[in-house]
Amino acid sequence: MPASISRSTAYDQATAPFTEELAPGVHAYLQPPGSWCISNAGVIDAPSGPVLVDTAATIARATALRDTALRLCGGAAPRTVVNTHHHGDHTYGNSVFLPHATVVGHAECAEQLLAAGLQLHQIWPDIDWGEIILAPPTTTYSTTVHRLPHPELRIELIHPGVAHTTGDTIVWLPEQRIAFAGDLLMPGRSPFCFMGSATGMLTALQVLRELDPAVIVPGHGPVCGPEAIDDAADYFHRLLELARRTRAEGTDPLAAARAADLGPHSALGESERLGANLLRALADLDGTPPGAPLPLGPALSHMIALNGGTPLRCCA
Ligand SMILES: [Zn+2]
Numbered sequence: 001m002p003a004s005i006s007r008s009t010a011y012d013q014a015t016a017p018f019t020e021e022l023a024p025g026v027h028a029y030l031q032p033p034g035s036w037c038i039s040n041a042g043v044i045d046a047p048s049g050p051v052l053v054d055t056a057a058t059i060a061r062a063t064a065l066r067d068t069a070l071r072l073c074g075g076a077a078p079r080t081v082v083n084t085h086h087h088g089d090h091t092y093g094n095s096v097f098l099p100h101a102t103v104v105g106h107a108e109c110a111e112q113l114l115a116a117g118l119q120l121h122q123i124w125p126d127i128d129w130g131e132i133i134l135a136p137p138t139t140t141y142s143t144t145v146h147r148l149p150h151p152e153l154r155i156e157l158i159h160p161g162v163a164h165t166t167g168d169t170i171v172w173l174p175e176q177r178i179a180f181a182g183d184l185l186m187p188g189r190s191p192f193c194f195m196g197s198a199t200g201m202l203t204a205l206q207v208l209r210e211l212d213p214a215v216i217v218p219g220h221g222p223v224c225g226p227e228a229i230d231d232a233a234d235y236f237h238r239l240l241e242l243a244r245r246t247r248a249e250g251t252d253p254l255a256a257a258r259a260a261d262l263g264p265h266s267a268l269g270e271s272e273r274l275g276a277n278l279l280r281a282l283a284d285l286d287g288t289p290p291g292a293p294l295p296l297g298p299a300l301s302h303m304i305a306l307n308g309g310t311p312l313r314c315c316a
Helices: 003-013 059-072 088-097 107-116 119-123 198-211 227-249 253-259 263-267 271-285 296-306
Strands: 018-023 026-030 041-044 051-053 080-082 102-106 139-141 145-147 156-158 170-173 178-182 215-218
Touching: 003 018, 026 059, 041 059, 059 088, 088 107, 088 119, 102 107, 102 156, 107 139, 170 198, 178 198, 198 227, 198 271, 215 227, 227 253, 227 263, 227 271, 253 271, 253 296, 263 271, 271 296
Parallel strands: 051 080, 080 102, 102 139, 178 215
Antiparallel strands: 018 026, 026 041, 041 051, 145 156, 156 170, 170 178
């Protein structure tokens, strides 16, 4: 049985966060089911200090992640926290790892984290987030590749362009061929590009493909292989085709999203994201710069409409 099948079966059966060792000292921290705000993380027991990838959405979840990281790293606390992007479900837990750790990310990640503020609180006011103290990356990079200063273990941060957000980072271990892809990939869940670019997602997925990863830890969903890149790219090809048709026929975007058939992607979790994704794909077609802010109100109302008129379901 291919590893990806047994992996996703284990993931589907899990009811609590669990870890999977992908190479000696390299762990995926997986939070099923991967729906809104239930995100993954990574723990790398590097010789010059543990490295954590992303920090979960609530203080309770970040504290559980910290306890697991301590156990996996022989009691050593993370020295470095890398944020794959600014969204709160990947960064709200940053402060739990301060002051021991340095938070590292793309410069746009730091900027957008502060600009977004406590955005998830506004979308989901009833969630017990805990005492969130925003802690954006203080070590930032603006190049395409930034290598962490770990002489014994090569860890590269790769910015694939504007895609899921303006400040995405792939954490890449070239020797192990392991990629932490953040929300460029969410197998089993609907992709989301409203704060980035639909065409940029295709470019970023190609960047990820060309790394030739053997194993990928997605931002949400089970550990996967490169086949998940093709699945996600297929979604964005269909999305952009839908956007072209919507413009050509002059259809209202919400009506177009309601009537759309995305084939195998229609059954993905959070399929209501199509409502927001189509607005971004239309903006791409219209020449709006990738990642330029679009109003959140219509995106939320279109997603709620596609969700049967009920609020988006978050179990953080
Ligand atoms: Zn995200």
